Amino acid sequence: MSSQEKSEENLPSTQETEHGSVAVKDENPFADPGLPPHEHRVQDIDERAAKRSERAVAFLFTLSMLATIGFIASFVSFPVDKSVYIWPIGHISALNFALGMTLGLALFCIGAGAVHWARTLMSDVEVADERHPIEAEPEVKAKVMADFKAGATESQFGRRKLIRNTMFGALAMVPLSGVVLLRDLGPLPEDKLRHTLWAKGKLLVNMNTNEPLRPSDVAVGSLTFAKPEGLEEHDHDFQKEIAKAALMIVRIQPENIKDKQELEWSHDGVVAYSKICTHVGCPISLYEQQTHHVLCPCHQSTFDLSDGARVIFGPAGHALPQLRIGVNEEGYLEALGDFAEPVGPAFWERG
Numbered sequence: 573m574s575s576q577e578k579s580e581e582n583l584p585s586t587q588e589t590e591h592g593s594v595a596v597k598d599e600n601p602f603a604d605p606g607l608p609p610h611e612h613r614v615q616d617i618d619e620r621a622a623k624r625s626e627r628a629v630a631f632l633f634t635l636s637m638l639a640t641i642g643f644i645a646s647f648v649s650f651p652v653d654k655s656v657y658i659w660p661i662g663h664i665s666a667l668n669f670a671l672g673m674t675l676g677l678a679l680f681c682i683g684a685g686a687v688h689w690a691r692t693l694m695s696d697v698e699v700a701d702e703r704h705p706i707e708a709e710p711e712v713k714a715k716v717m718a719d720f721k722a723g724a725t726e727s728q729f730g731r732r733k734l735i736r737n738t739m740f741g742a743l744a745m746v747p748l749s750g751v752v753l754l755r756d757l758g759p760l761p762e763d764k765l766r767h768t769l770w771a772k773g774k775l776l777v778n779m780n781t782n783e784p785l786r787p788s789d790v791a792v793g794s795l796t797f798a799k800p801e802g803l804e805e806h807d808h809d810f811q812k813e814i815a816k817a818a819l820m821i822v823r824i825q826p827e828n829i830k831d832k833q834e835l836e837w838s839h840d841g842v843v844a845y846s847k848i849c850t851h852v853g854c855p856i857s858l859y860e861q862q863t864h865h866v867l868c869p870c871h872q873s874t875f876d877l878s879d880g881a882r883v884i885f886g887p888a889g890h891a892l893p894q895l896r897i898g899v900n901e902e903g904y905l906e907a908l909g910d911f912a913e914p915v916g917p918a919f920w921e922r923g
Contacts (some may be wrong), residue, residue, distance in 0.1 A: 616690045622885055626732050632685035635740035639678035640745040644752050646670035655809065675749055682742050688874040689735060695726035766914045768817040770895060775801035776819065776844065776905040783903040790842050793861035796821040797847060816845035816915050818855060819895060824864055824878055831880035837896040842905065844895040845881050847917040849873055851888040853916045889918055
């Protein structure tokens with residue numbers, strides 16, 4: 573068969589007229605085939621199967637609610653620094669893993685429940701609708717409302733109360749996850765910044781020797797750094813606690829102490845002040861023994877330790893807090909309480 577004969581097979585069929593001309597048969601190769609016949613699902617004809625699907629959807633919505641509760645419980649109960657081993661990922665944060673799993677399960681169950689509901693219980697009859705102008709006519713509006721009501725009826729939303737109620741519960745509880753996360757926007761209204769590890773009876777421990785201090789260990793004109801008894805460098809919260817409890821100790825002749833309260837809170841000229849600058853929290857480490865001034869190396873705030881550690885130069889806003897100290901029965905320096913005011917820079921809740 574020649575290529576010409578093959579190409580002629582694909583041409584539209586023709587017929588001769590009585591005048592010898594050729595006419596093409598009027599056939600539309602793109603005719604609308606129409607919709608296939610509707611096939612009923614088992615849930616459409618068997619109420620027991622429909623009940624099973626209803627219970628499955630309700631189970632998914634209920635599982636979503638439980639996962640949301642698990643999210644909130646994980647956020648409250650898991651410490652930030654706790655890690656767990658998950659194969660094959662390795663060691664990861666227990667809090668992050670719990671939050672991700674519970675929130676993901678809550679959202680997945682809502683989506684899976686909605687899909688299962690639509691595929692097994694909602695009407696699946698295909699309806700062809702002709703295109704219409706963008707501007708809706710009153711008849712079209714009426715038809716839309718009628719279709720909406722028909723769809724609401726066919727969805728069995730009013731009939732399947734178990735699905736409806738559990739879906740409302742799942743959708744209402746999922747936003748609680750976001751509300752709980754608002755906690756991370758800032759600290760809870762507590763008084764953590766107002767207190768340190770110092771308390772009555774806590775010994776003053778030398779930061780260099782890790783030994784308790786006696787008054788004789790502090791020479792006139794010297795600067796000694798101390799920490800609270802029981803705080804060790806290998807503690808997981810050492811940096812957080814020492815940032816508030818770091819102490820500097822100097823010895824001044826009692827007759828050179830100008831502030832009355834400073835003299836009362838000292839012991840034989842030994843005074844203890846917070847090492848944390850009240851400007852931006854830098855550690856103070858420079859001491860001038862003739863003037864009893866200490867200097868912050870960051871922004872040069874200067875404090876007079878012989879006059880209540882008041883600010884005499886620089887951007888610091890207030891004096892260094894003083895720690896009231898005494899001597900125990902064994903002759904060691906001890907704290908007689910915590911700082912009377914928060915240490916470090918000012919913060920907006922500070923009264």
